[in-house]
Amino acid sequence: xxxxxxxxxxxxxxxxxxxxxxxxxxxxxxxxxxxxxxxxxxxxxxxxxxxxxxxxxxxxxxxxxxxxxxxxxxxxxxxxxxxxxxxxxxxxxxxxxxxxxxxxxxxxxxxxxxxxxxxxxxxxxxxxxxxxxxxxxxxxxxxxxxxxxxxxxxxxxxxxxxxxxxxxxxxxxxxxxxxxxxxxxxxxxxxxxxxxxxxxxxxxxxxxxxxxxxxxxxxxxxxxx
Numbered sequence: 275x276x277x278x279x280x281x282x283x284x285x286x287x288x289x290x291x292x293x294x295x296x297x298x299x300x301x302x303x304x305x306x307x308x309x310x311x312x313x314x315x316x317x318x319x320x321x322x323x324x325x326x327x328x329x330x331x332x333x334x335x336x337x338x339x340x341x342x343x344x345x346x347x348x349x350x351x352x353x354x355x356x357x358x359x360x361x362x363x364x365x366x367x368x369x370x371x372x373x374x375x376x377x378x379x380x381x382x383x384x385x386x387x388x389x390x391x392x393x394x395x396x397x398x399x400x401x402x403x404x405x406x407x408x409x410x411x412x413x414x415x416x417x418x419x420x421x422x423x424x425x426x427x428x429x430x431x432x433x434x435x436x437x438x439x440x441x442x443x444x445x446x447x448x449x450x451x452x453x454x455x456x457x458x459x460x461x462x463x464x465x466x467x468x469x470x471x472x473x474x475x476x477x478x479x480x481x482x483x484x485x486x487x488x489x490x491x492x493x494x495x496x497x498x499x
Contacts, residue, residue, distance in 0.1 A: 372403035
């Protein structure tokens with residue numbers, strides 16, 4: 275068996291057609307596009323993120339999209355992330371992209387309290403447009419900046435109040451970006467597998483009941499918080 279330092283046997287990794295579709299939302303200029311670009315440059319073969327940070331990144335117009343693959347539970351999973359514009363004038367466009375979403379990444383700027391307060395709006399929007407029970411995480415960006423306004427405890431308590439997993443990242447320095455996406459994607463795949471197992475069990479039980487019914491002639495699934 276050929277294993278790497280991360281303990282994975284890549285010779286026995288199973289390719290699948292499974293896809294995880296995520297949406298990343300939050301106010302304008304909190305770093306969503308930079309996070310997305312850093313995520314898309316992560317290379318699974320050498321476990322590195324190649325620095326693609328651009329300090330002059332233009333504001334997203336409408337919708338952007340990036341994809342990458344990850345090894346989750348021994349399977350190669352395709353992860354798609356849809357990047358949404360934070361401006362008010364694009365919010366009607368953003369609404370339509372919540373269909374078929376498997377998970378939500380909420381992003382705010384650790385140097386701007388207003389962007390964290392506005393997560394309340396984005397949470398309401400997400401819960402209104404998609405299944406409120408789908409996995410979600412809260413991401414505080416720009417943890418590399420010393421002049422941060424929002425403390426880790428403040429952000430963690432905010433996340434806890436809303437039942438969200440919390441992690442701090444730096445799009446500039448490639449800190450915790452892949453970890454955040456992988457955490458959310460793993461939770462989605464785990465829930466999906468549990469649902470399949472539960473469905474299989476119910477189907478199996480139903481089949482047994484049908485046989486019994488026939489016999490008796492009856493008709494009756496940085497920081498991390």
